[in-house]
Amino acid sequence: MDDRSLDKKLKDDKPEFQSVELGIANFEESECINPSGHRQEVHRNFSTWSVLAVGVVAGNCWTALAGSLTVAISNGGPPGVIYEFIFASLMYAFISASIAELASAMPSSGGVYHFASVCGGRFGRLTGWFAGWWNYCAYQFGTASMSAICGKQLVTMYGLFHPEYEPQIWHALIGYLLVTWATCFVVLFFNRALPMIEKMSIVIVVGGVFVTIMVCAIMPGVKGKPYASNEFVWRKWQNETGWTSNGFVFMAGCLNGAYGIGTPDTVTHLSEELPRPSRNIPKAILFQNLINFLTTLLFLVAIFYALDDLDAVLGTSATFPLTEIYRQATGSAGGALGLVIVIFVSSVVCIIAGYITCGRTLWTLSRDDAVPFSKFLSKIHPTKRNPFNATLTCAIMCTLLGCIFVASTTAFNAFVGSFVIFSTLSYLAAILPHLLSRRSHVEPGDFWMGGWVGYVVHTISCVYIMAFIVIFCFPFTLPVDAASMNYVSLITGGISVFIVGWWVVKKGKYEGPKFVARDNALLAKDAL
Numbered sequence: 001m002d003d004r005s006l007d008k009k010l011k012d013d014k015p016e017f018q019s020v021e022l023g024i025a026n027f028e029e030s031e032c033i034n035p036s037g038h039r040q041e042v043h044r045n046f047s048t049w050s051v052l053a054v055g056v057v058a059g060n061c062w063t064a065l066a067g068s069l070t071v072a073i074s075n076g077g078p079p080g081v082i083y084e085f086i087f088a089s090l091m092y093a094f095i096s097a098s099i100a101e102l103a104s105a106m107p108s109s110g111g112v113y114h115f116a117s118v119c120g121g122r123f124g125r126l127t128g129w130f131a132g133w134w135n136y137c138a139y140q141f142g143t144a145s146m147s148a149i150c151g152k153q154l155v156t157m158y159g160l161f162h163p164e165y166e167p168q169i170w171h172a173l174i175g176y177l178l179v180t181w182a183t184c185f186v187v188l189f190f191n192r193a194l195p196m197i198e199k200m201s202i203v204i205v206v207g208g209v210f211v212t213i214m215v216c217a218i219m220p221g222v223k224g225k226p227y228a229s230n231e232f233v234w235r236k237w238q239n240e241t242g243w244t245s246n247g248f249v250f251m252a253g254c255l256n257g258a259y260g261i262g263t264p265d266t267v268t269h270l271s272e273e274l275p276r277p278s279r280n281i282p283k284a285i286l287f288q289n290l291i292n293f294l295t296t297l298l299f300l301v302a303i304f305y306a307l308d309d310l311d312a313v314l315g316t317s318a319t320f321p322l323t324e325i326y327r328q329a330t331g332s333a334g335g336a337l338g339l340v341i342v343i344f345v346s347s348v349v350c351i352i353a354g355y356i357t358c359g360r361t362l363w364t365l366s367r368d369d370a371v372p373f374s375k376f377l378s379k380i381h382p383t384k385r386n387p388f389n390a391t392l393t394c395a396i397m398c399t400l401l402g403c404i405f406v407a408s409t410t411a412f413n414a415f416v417g418s419f420v421i422f423s424t425l426s427y428l429a430a431i432l433p434h435l436l437s438r439r440s441h442v443e444p445g446d447f448w449m450g451g452w453v454g455y456v457v458h459t460i461s462c463v464y465i466m467a468f469i470v471i472f473c474f475p476f477t478l479p480v481d482a483a484s485m486n487y488v489s490l491i492t493g494g495i496s497v498f499i500v501g502w503w504v505v506k507k508g509k510y511e512g513p514k515f516v517a518r519d520n521a522l523l524a525k526d527a528l
Helices: 003-011 048-059 061-067 069-074 077-105 112-119 121-160 169-189 194-222 230-235 246-261 266-273 277-305 310-314 322-330 333-366 388-407 409-417 419-436 451-471 488-506
Strands: 019-022 025-028
Touching: 048 194, 048 266, 048 277, 048 333, 061 069, 061 121, 061 246, 061 277, 061 333, 069 077, 069 246, 069 310, 077 112, 077 230, 077 246, 077 266, 077 277, 077 419, 077 451, 112 121, 112 333, 112 419, 121 169, 121 322, 121 333, 121 388, 121 409, 121 419, 121 488, 169 333, 169 388, 194 277, 194 322, 194 333, 230 277, 246 277, 246 419, 246 451, 266 277, 266 333, 277 322, 310 322, 322 333, 333 388, 388 409, 409 419, 409 488, 419 451, 419 488
Parallel strands: none
Antiparallel strands: 019 025
């Protein structure tokens, strides 16, 4: 069936409609489809609150930023970390609003992959192809980075009470693999329980950061130790990067904030698993960003006021440097261990949410035959009712990345560090065509920014992404050597070349997601 015939059938809402062929799916008149144009294969067992929990837990901003804190401190010291995070959060608020508008209009588990395909018009197949691949790469590398953080946390816990211990890379790898497969196991075999697990997880994440904030705020006073000065926390700029321009250092430092806050599309990948997604997904995106921003900001302020020796933090041999801040705040190794356990548990549940998202991202690509082994990856498990094969493949890919971790930490950091670039590129591939087409390719959903507001929001989103993609590819510090070079541009370019090559192979057969009118008779009643 050609595209014109397909579009005509999708817009036909007459009851005598018999069948539609879309990509790899066939529908009979007794079957319902979702806004992606595919048969509804997964159960809508998530509620608004459980989807919100997935967004907060997968974003888990305070644990992600804590894992890269020593790098962040180099870009301006504590004031740099705080203000760069605030600026990045503000910019991601615009990006989130743009994604929420598209998700409300086209609530599909494909997320930006589907949005870019529809908004791209006659170039939609190509823009959607890149958006989908970039988005999958972002979540694959982001999940691997959180597993690496957990592995380092486990090693650090042991080292707190063994001063003679010298951590080795393979020690962290063992922790990395244990966490990777334990969390993947939960997602694979407990699909029906995931909504409840995520509701419990948000309590762990928010409760964990609350406990950490309270301990860091109270314990220095109890121990009779002085708090850091307002000058140190809010005004004392410390540029340790080697770059002479403080303005550039600030902009480059926003990468750390973007790494923490930069998953506003997480919940869109569950659009086919909750009722009324057109209304509920934008709500979840709003609260995800609000909760992650407030908890992380308060966390940063608390730990910086509890800090009394910055040089000890920057010079620590611990694999997870935040441990030294916790030790200074509590005054003991036992207190530090307690807080590391809190952040470890919060990080583990973050990885569970990461596999929920990553697996579904790969699955939506495979059901359109956009990835190798699509027939295998696109299968929904007959009893678990989840994208079992796709999720399992994501864990295998994380394991392979772990092998790179042992061989070269520089290479591993280059892969996982490209998370922000790949995610923002995928957002740009959806938002920019939406803006350039004057938002004419979609029907407004429950959340729609009317008049000039929408254009301003989308323009700011696109300008920020295009500018900061370039900035984030510069070296982190000067002078540069082979170990300190920023290889993100190389990784992004190399993987994009592979994506182009696969496009050349598949473009003759690939159709991609289609636009489905909101009044189409085949749409399930709770699909919008």
